[in-house]
Ligand code: HEC
Ligand code: HEC
Ligand code: HEC
Ligand code: HEC
Ligand code: HEC
């Protein structure tokens with residue numbers, strides 16, 4: 001009994017739905033075209049018959065061209081957009097790398113064999129210690145941003161042997177500072193000296209610091225000839241003030257032009273040759289015996 005009732009109710013509902021659908025459909029088909037349009041269509045001339053000579057084009061009447069990257073990208077959309085956005089210098093033709101593709105055979109397990117090899121174009125780029133290229137580089141987005149952490153910090157010297165060597169060969173307190181203490185957070189970060197040091201004088205920039213102190217051998221001090229006297233004055237205040245106050249002609253000469261290297265004491269003759277007769281100079285080999293103070297030459301105007 002129960003099942004018969006159910007069947008009846010269900011078929012009733014089905015009928016209703018069908019009726020509703022039909023009326024809907026006929027309503028959609030129904031809209032009547034405006035009268036004028038029908039007239040206009042009727043008046044249109046029949047389409048000219050196709051010219052007799054032209055045969056219908058064959059499906060095979062075309063040259064086959066190799067797939068361009070955008071065409072591979074129709075199916076490999078994510079690969080295409082990754083290269084487009086992050087590919088850097090790998091925006092090459094896909095087939096320049098994938099000389100073989102659509103050749104994977106799960107029975108042969110030949111994936112590694114058919115995939116492009118980095119070495120073909122780059123050789124063993126960073127030496128024998130780093131041969132698993134894709135551990136650090138995604139092939140379709142090769143610019144890597146390796147994190148600097150305790151683990152990667154051990155490897156800096158393997159790729160930057162020269163820097164490690166410089167730090168060892170020019171011992172300074174930086175030799176004991178770990179690479180990753182300065183180059184922290186992310187690979188390639190260049191630190192500001194001022195994160196750890198105060199400048200000698202106000203307004204000094206990192207560029208100034210580096211002009212005197214190479215980062216990896218900071219005690220190998222060298223400075224340009226146009227270094228401002230005030231920079232030296234930060235540490236040699238007495239000499240600086242004396243020269244500033246002097247009326248002698250050496251006031252025109254910058255410190256760095258006489259002291260071309262730090263701690264180097266110049267010979268007067270380098271600039272003046274032989275200003276006096278040999279007899280005088282033999283008797284008084286020290287010019288300052290008469291000229292007193294190189295930083296404050298006694299002058300006639302005094
Ligand atoms: C610089 C070389 C290079 C270029 C250019 C390149 N690929 Fe690849 N591609 C590789 C390498 C290497 C792998 C292997 C990755 C692996 O071992 O899983 C790979 C893997 C793939 C894979 C399989 C794994 C995956 O990521 O889905 C597909 C698909 C693929 N590439 C498609 C493309 C297409 C499409 C293009 C061009 C739009 C392209 N590749 C351009 C080097 C390249
Ligand atoms: C009509 C769709 C289509 C086009 C176009 C296409 N592929 Fe594929 N490709 C596939 C499918 C499907 C697979 C297998 C499933 C998968 O790995 O995504 C595949 C797999 C691959 C693979 C990995 C497996 C293997 O056997 O090599 C590479 C690499 C690849 N395609 C490269 C390319 C390159 C390069 C182009 C353009 C020259 C290209 N594909 C064009 C559909 C396509
Ligand atoms: C078909 C040759 C080819 C293959 C295979 C290839 N590359 Fe390249 N790669 C290039 C070229 C070309 C450049 C650009 C070189 C340049 O301009 O100095 C490049 C550049 C790079 C760069 C620098 C990227 C940038 O944007 O500056 C990295 C990193 C790199 N490749 C890593 C890899 C790795 C890792 C693999 C293997 C997964 C690989 N390449 C496979 C040709 C290739
Ligand atoms: C331990 C991680 C690591 C491994 C493994 C590795 N690389 Fe690199 N590679 C780097 C880093 C870091 C750079 C520096 C540039 C950057 O940030 O992308 C780089 C840069 C490059 C560059 C571009 C240099 C430039 O001019 O900017 C190429 C090309 C390259 N690698 C190829 C390879 C190849 C080929 C292999 C495998 C034989 C490989 N790499 C393995 C980390 C790695
Ligand atoms: C797999 C090799 C590799 C490893 C490991 C590596 N680097 Fe590099 N690094 C490179 C390459 C390649 C470049 C770019 C070319 C260059 O300047 O020599 C680079 C560039 C740099 C630069 C210069 C960035 C610039 O703007 O001039 C610094 C700084 C640097 N690396 C520091 C480090 C430190 C610190 C570590 C350890 C945490 C490290 N690297 C580990 C390969 C590597």
Ligand code: HEC
Nearest residue numbers: 156157160163164167174177178179182183190191210215
């Ligand atoms: C006291 C901080 C400090 C330490 C320690 C340090 N660096 Fe540097 N490094 C710098 C600064 C600052 C620069 C920028 C130098 C410049 O622009 O002349 C730099 C530049 C670099 C460069 C790019 C320029 C170049 O000389 O090749 C690399 C690579 C580099 N450092 C790697 C290393 C490695 C590897 C170590 C550890 C063995 C290390 N650094 C230790 C501060 C440091």
Ligand code: HEC
Nearest residue numbers: 172173174177181182191192193195196209213215218219
């Ligand atoms: C991460 C911190 C750090 C950075 C960045 C840093 N240094 Fe240092 N530096 C030190 C430490 C630590 C010492 C040893 C203690 C001290 O003298 O303050 C030192 C010592 C020095 C010394 C004396 C070396 C010696 O052996 O007596 C000089 C010079 C110096 N730094 C210059 C620089 C310059 C220039 C820069 C920027 C290129 C710089 N430092 C960047 C940490 C740093």
Ligand code: HEC
Nearest residue numbers: 193194197198199200204205208209212221223227231262
């Ligand atoms: C004109 C060259 C010159 C410039 C520019 C310069 N320094 Fe120096 N710096 C020196 C000399 C010279 C010493 C003393 C070295 C010695 O003791 O023999 C020194 C010493 C230092 C020392 C060792 C500690 C101390 O104070 O004696 C640190 C640290 C230092 N400089 C950091 C810096 C920083 C940071 C900058 C940039 C803001 C900088 N220097 C710019 C020449 C310079």
Ligand code: HEC
Nearest residue numbers: 200223227231232233234235236255256259262263264265
């Ligand atoms: C950060 C401080 C600092 C700066 C900046 C600095 N010096 Fe020095 N300088 C020193 C120290 C420290 C000595 C060693 C003093 C000693 O041995 O009594 C020294 C020594 C000298 C000496 C040798 C002194 C002697 O008795 O033999 C000369 C010359 C000299 N500096 C010139 C300069 C000049 C020129 C500049 C600017 C281009 C300069 N210094 C910048 C700290 C500095």
Ligand code: HEC
Nearest residue numbers: 229232233236239240243250253254255258259265266294
């Ligand atoms: C015309 C060349 C000349 C100029 C300019 C000059 N010096 Fe000197 N400086 C010398 C000579 C020569 C000596 C050696 C003097 C001696 O033997 O008594 C000397 C000695 C020094 C000494 C060590 C002895 C001392 O008096 O403390 C320091 C430090 C020094 N100069 C710093 C400076 C600074 C800083 C400046 C710029 C403000 C400067 N010099 C400008 C030639 C010069």
Ligand code: HEC
Nearest residue numbers: 248249250257258266267268270271287288291294297299
């Ligand atoms: C870097 C070159 C240089 C060095 C080194 C140098 N001088 Fe001079 N000196 C000069 C210049 C430039 C003048 C100014 C010349 C002019 O204006 O005619 C000068 C002028 C003088 C004058 C004339 C002073 C005046 O006010 O009329 C005397 C004296 C003198 N120097 C002595 C010395 C003595 C002594 C030394 C060594 C202790 C010395 N100089 C080292 C470059 C130098």
Ligand code: HEC
Nearest residue numbers: 268269272275276280281284286287288289290291299300
């Ligand atoms: C016996 C003392 C004496 C000695 C030693 C001496 N001078 Fe003089 N020098 C003088 C006198 C005096 C003048 C003239 C002063 C004047 O005109 O103001 C003079 C003038 C100069 C002048 C200026 C010349 C001019 O045309 O204006 C220079 C430069 C000079 N001396 C350099 C030197 C040098 C360099 C030495 C060492 C090689 C030296 N002197 C040794 C006494 C001396």
